[in-house]
Amino acid sequence: MDTPLIPILVAPQAILKARALPVTDKHADQLRDLIPRMFAAMYHAPGIGLAAPQVGVGLRMFVVDLMPDDKPDPMVFINPEIVLQSTELATREEGCLSLPGQYADVTRPARVKLRYLDAQGAKKEIEAEDLLSACLQHEHDHLNGVLFVDHISALKRNMIWRKLAKAQREKQGAG
Ligand code: NI
Numbered sequence: 001m002d003t004p005l006i007p008i009l010v011a012p013q014a015i016l017k018a019r020a021l022p023v024t025d026k027h028a029d030q031l032r033d034l035i036p037r038m039f040a041a042m043y044h045a046p047g048i049g050l051a052a053p054q055v056g057v058g059l060r061m062f063v064v065d066l067m068p069d070d071k072p073d074p075m076v077f078i079n080p081e082i083v084l085q086s087t088e089l090a091t092r093e094e095g096c097l098s099l100p101g102q103y104a105d106v107t108r109p110a111r112v113k114l115r116y117l118d119a120q121g122a123k124k125e126i127e128a129e130d131l132l133s134a135c136l137q138h139e140h141d142h143l144n145g146v147l148f149v150d151h152i153s154a155l156k157r158n159m160i161w162r163k164l165a166k167a168q169r170e171k172q173g174a175g
Contacts (some may be wrong), residue, residue, distance in 0.1 A: 051142030
């Protein structure tokens with residue numbers, strides 16, 4: 001029997017603005033169930049990253065798959081911490097499954113180093129640049145209640161909120 005897809009929350013939602021709580025041993029069963037469901041929702045969307053708050057779970061965890069060479073490369077990040085970031089910046093266009101259809105250029109540190117636990121609870125570190133760097137920073141932001149639109153000018157942000165609200169009204173109007 002197929003498990004139904006876990007819904008991805010569309011902003012604005014209180015949990016998307018909240019700071020998520022650290023994962024502890026007591027969440028092990030919950031995560032074992034949640035992780036495959038988050039990957040399923042992310043691949044279906046489709047997207048390259050999804051953080052637990054986006055599916056209504058206020059825990060410090062996200063999943064990423066950049067599909068290098070069109071092959072799956074699922075990565076799970078539990079209790080991630082950014083331990084180093086470059087002073088050099090990089091700008092790239094970002095979108096978010098919680099802000100469907102909305103995109104903007106976002107400037108962030110070009111390279112980061114993350115410390116985290118993987119799905120098996122092993123301590124890991126990863127150094128990232130380019131798309132992976134932006135993706136890890138974007139997903140890490142979700143754990144602190146920050147969306148990519150919080151990094152752009154108020155003018156552009158308000159434009160995106162207006163477009164999103166209009167698109168959601170039209171979607172509801174269309175049934
Ligand atoms: Ni996002």
